[in-house]
Amino acid sequence: MHGRLKVKSTAEQLEAKRKEREKKLQLYNGAKSKIFEKKINGELDEELLLLSGEVLAVNPDFYTLWNYRKETFLELKKIKSKEELQKIFQSELHFLETCLKINPKSYGSWHQRCFVMDNMPEPDWSRELELCNQFLQYDERNFHCWDYRRFIVKRANVSLEAEFEFSMSKISNNFSNYSSWHYRSKLLPILFPDPTQPMGVDEKALLKEYELVQNGFFTDPDDQSNWFYHRWLMGRGKLKPDWQKQALHCFSVSRTDRCVILSLVKHIQVGKSTDIILECNNSILKGVTWQNQEKSTRFSTLWISFHSNNVTLPENGDLFIKVKILQGGEEICFSSMSLKENEVNYSAPSLSTGGVSRFSQELSVVKTETLQHELEAVSQLLEMETDNKWAVLTLVLLMKALDPVLYHAEIMNNLDKLAVLDTKRINYYKDLKSKFIVENMIDALNDSLSTSIDLSQRDLTKFYHYELLPLVISLDLSYNRLNNVQNFNYLQSIIVLNLNSNNLKSLEGLQYLPKLERLLVRNNGLSSPESLRALQTCPNLKFLDLSGNPVCENEVSHESIREQLQDVDIVFKETS
Amino acid sequence: MNMGTPIKDIVIPANAPKTLLLQKHADYIASYGDKKDDYEYVMTEFLRMNGMYWGLTSLALTGQLDRMDKAEVLDFVMKCQHECGGFSCSIGHDPHLLSTLSAIQILTLFDAVDLVNSDSVVGWVKSLQQSDGSFYGDKWGEVDTRFSFCAVACLALLNRLDEVDVDKAVNFVLSCMNFDGAFGCRPGSESHSGQVYCCTGMLSLTGRLHHVNADQLGWWLSERQLPSGGLNGRPEKLPDVCYSWWVLASLKIIGRLHWIDKEKLVEFILACQDEETGGFADRPGDMVDPFHTLFGLAGLSLLGDASVKPVNPVLCMPEDTLRKSRIQLQYL
Numbered sequence: 082m083h084g085r086l087k088v089k090s091t092a093e094q095l096e097a098k099r100k101e102r103e104k105k106l107q108l109y110n111g112a113k114s115k116i117f118e119k120k121i122n123g124e125l126d127e128e129l130l131l132l133s134g135e136v137l138a139v140n141p142d143f144y145t146l147w148n149y150r151k152e153t154f155l156e157l158k159k160i161k162s163k164e165e166l167q168k169i170f171q172s173e174l175h176f177l178e179t180c181l182k183i184n185p186k187s188y189g190s191w192h193q194r195c196f197v198m199d200n201m202p203e204p205d206w207s208r209e210l211e212l213c214n215q216f217l218q219y220d221e222r223n224f225h226c227w228d229y230r231r232f233i234v235k236r237a238n239v240s241l242e243a244e245f246e247f248s249m250s251k252i253s254n255n256f257s258n259y260s261s262w263h264y265r266s267k268l269l270p271i272l273f274p275d276p277t278q279p280m281g282v283d284e285k286a287l288l289k290e291y292e293l294v295q296n297g298f299f300t301d302p303d304d305q306s307n308w309f310y311h312r313w314l315m316g317r318g319k320l321k322p323d324w325q326k327q328a329l330h331c332f333s334v335s336r337t338d339r340c341v342i343l344s345l346v347k348h349i350q351v352g353k354s355t356d357i358i359l360e361c362n363n364s365i366l367k368g369v370t371w372q373n374q375e376k377s378t379r380f381s382t383l384w385i386s387f388h389s390n391n392v393t394l395p396e397n398g399d400l401f402i403k404v405k406i407l408q409g410g411e412e413i414c415f416s417s418m419s420l421k422e423n424e425v426n427y428s429a430p431s432l433s434t435g436g437v438s439r440f441s442q443e444l445s446v447v448k449t450e451t452l453q454h455e456l457e458a459v460s461q462l463l464e465m466e467t468d469n470k471w472a473v474l475t476l477v478l479l480m481k482a483l484d485p486v487l488y489h490a491e492i493m494n495n496l497d498k499l500a501v502l503d504t505k506r507i508n509y510y511k512d513l514k515s516k517f518i519v520e521n522m523i524d525a526l527n528d529s530l531s532t533s534i535d536l537s538q539r540d541l542t543k544f545y546h547y548e549l550l551p552l553v554i555s556l557d558l559s560y561n562r563l564n565n566v567q568n569f570n571y572l573q574s575i576i577v578l579n580l581n582s583n584n585l586k587s588l589e590g591l592q593y594l595p596k597l598e599r600l601l602v603r604n605n606g607l608s609s610p611e612s613l614r615a616l617q618t619c620p621n622l623k624f625l626d627l628s629g630n631p632v633c634e635n636e637v638s639h640e641s642i643r644e645q646l647q648d649v650d651i652v653f654k655e656t657s
Numbered sequence: 658m659n660m661g662t663p664i665k666d667i668v669i670p671a672n673a674p675k676t677l678l679l680q681k682h683a684d685y686i687a688s689y690g691d692k693k694d695d696y697e698y699v700m701t702e703f704l705r706m707n708g709m710y711w712g713l714t715s716l717a718l719t720g721q722l723d724r725m726d727k728a729e730v731l732d733f734v735m736k737c738q739h740e741c742g743g744f745s746c747s748i749g750h751d752p753h754l755l756s757t758l759s760a761i762q763i764l765t766l767f768d769a770v771d772l773v774n775s776d777s778v779v780g781w782v783k784s785l786q787q788s789d790g791s792f793y794g795d796k797w798g799e800v801d802t803r804f805s806f807c808a809v810a811c812l813a814l815l816n817r818l819d820e821v822d823v824d825k826a827v828n829f830v831l832s833c834m835n836f837d838g839a840f841g842c843r844p845g846s847e848s849h850s851g852q853v854y855c856c857t858g859m860l861s862l863t864g865r866l867h868h869v870n871a872d873q874l875g876w877w878l879s880e881r882q883l884p885s886g887g888l889n890g891r892p893e894k895l896p897d898v899c900y901s902w903w904v905l906a907s908l909k910i911i912g913r914l915h916w917i918d919k920e921k922l923v924e925f926i927l928a929c930q931d932e933e934t935g936g937f938a939d940r941p942g943d944m945v946d947p948f949h950t951l952f953g954l955a956g957l958s959l960l961g962d963a964s965v966k967p968v969n970p971v972l973c974m975p976e977d978t979l980r981k982s983r984i985q986l987q988y989l
Contacts, residue, residue, distance in 0.1 A: 266836035
């Protein structure tokens, strides 16, 4: 029941309505039993069409009856002449039109119409397109009708240029028409293909879209359709080619830990059709199994080798390691590295960023000019509409795309402004801010990923891109606002982790960190021994600062925690 | 010059309910099936199985499932299974994936999945998968990402997910992803929150959520919240209680539930209760029904209302019911 207002009626009115409904119900039930009986008896005839039509006219969602009609039509197809069939199907189309006028959102009616069009001897597709125009005139957002339109376009090979024009006419009529913008996003790559361009769309065509949508947001700056479309256009830059296809992002080898850790650009699931081959000094190490950071074989970008006793890495001598990823038996990427006689561990990025930001897109000259032009346009709009959140956010994204370092301060200020302008989505803006801070930090590392990172006191609400940091050895995230450490187990090389003064209520996510020695979680919201459960799986943990957490106030918990973490030096109370 | 399109929204009436009338809702649902000769009841027979799932799950979330006659329910459900393996919405109607998922969910609620010959259900679901990975809703060939979710959820509840081509099924769902990061019914269809729920749920059940651009989709979903606090299903549409489920569950699945204003949404959902009859409507002042009652309660549960049992965001069933099954779900 959607949009049915509850109205108070008098007793008299209620009684009259009850009687009327009772009568309707009798007719309805009578017709229904007769139809079911006919179906059971295999009487798929014109009488069944008549009876089921009566019921469907009142209740078009009674899908079983549409099915009966379909079955009947298929029967009639065997015995009726072409002319007769054409008439029968025409009358079904007519009937459907009536049903759709009463209920334009009935899945059953629209699907029945597709069935009829696919089965009638001479379907009149142009008439159907006209019908869509009518229905979209009445409700320009009816997605059933839009879908039916796409069905006709496909079946009747309607020119996509004409459809592109149609979406244009809808937008000129009303910029606030999400359905039409959506349609354009689908048509553009087909109509204006250019494989050399981002996402395969011709740049000139895209520039026209920018112009169009700019018109839209100047006309109606509060309408979200324009802004969503605009954000899509902005995002059409190309990621560096290396980051689009599967590749080894970095890997590390350790003689002492007897394992190899791989970090990939894209997720894989080892097993079934994907496999990782490990070669040591030019011979394949058999009997190696692979698990992700959760010790499972679910999709991940991080994979760790486990060696049965007789296939360990040689403890001395030069080591040449090669790793291949196979998909369906075919090699999709590989990487290699060598360890000298005296080297125990080796870790390195295998995919260089070449000093360019990992997170920004490669911008062509034209694209840069366009974005610069956009930046000016949006700034201009903001002079008139100072508090328009869409414009502020767009400004932020444009600056981020053009030069995240140069505009850093402005980006941060504008995100703070957004958190005030649009309080409902305050946490979105805060997370976005955190993301940008982390991205700038990672870019500043260039390719030296085996390092220490200081991100303390940055007001972070969420930590991003842990998947890029499997080689980081020390991370300071103290004095932020993190409320979880989910996925921190990507940090496979981490030795020291400082999470003092955050809002953590649980340490779920720190499981299986093989090298973690020092964990600082002072002044968080950890309130029970269970919230520390994950630490039992960190084999090298030696020191844990737990002071200032609610769990420390209870002496009984101390015991239970000491039992959980037997070889760990635990601080429960701050020593002054 | 165009003065701009006004935002479509409602104003919450000052006298709208502000507290949860939990017992009234349980009573409303428990007595819903008593009026079997009622016009409304008869006219909605085509979604009886779904309706029962909505009602029974609502009761289960209030902790009062035992008020229903389990034997009677199970008898009805089993009478709706057809030789092909699929379930129909009611006795004598045709089988469909939509009613089949509801049937399996009802059986799960009552810990009675063993009653059904799962081979036949699995075989039927398998037969509906097409070469592009999509699923027909029934033998008549309608394709929709809703059916991809129903198929995968059915199989997961029966612990038989590996019996269909999961990779292809996932690829089809991904082909329905749009410029806004959200999903539609079929390739080319416009994004819709209901479809987003089905697709993110499907990807969670198959462990493939890494294909989702969570920040992009999360932003689109968070923009569903209107000044009244209610959520709509698509841009420029009115708010509706059922979207407190479709949008909220999707946000939960992709780990972005905190991107909307929870307090304002709670206010909106509570305002959609009917103080006289119990139950929730789509908007304040409209007629209530079991569909909106379930999604109102489930939404409040996701928002942290402790008087409602914790609900699972992927399957919309009580977490404690699912703990018994071996279903693996992924969340970002």
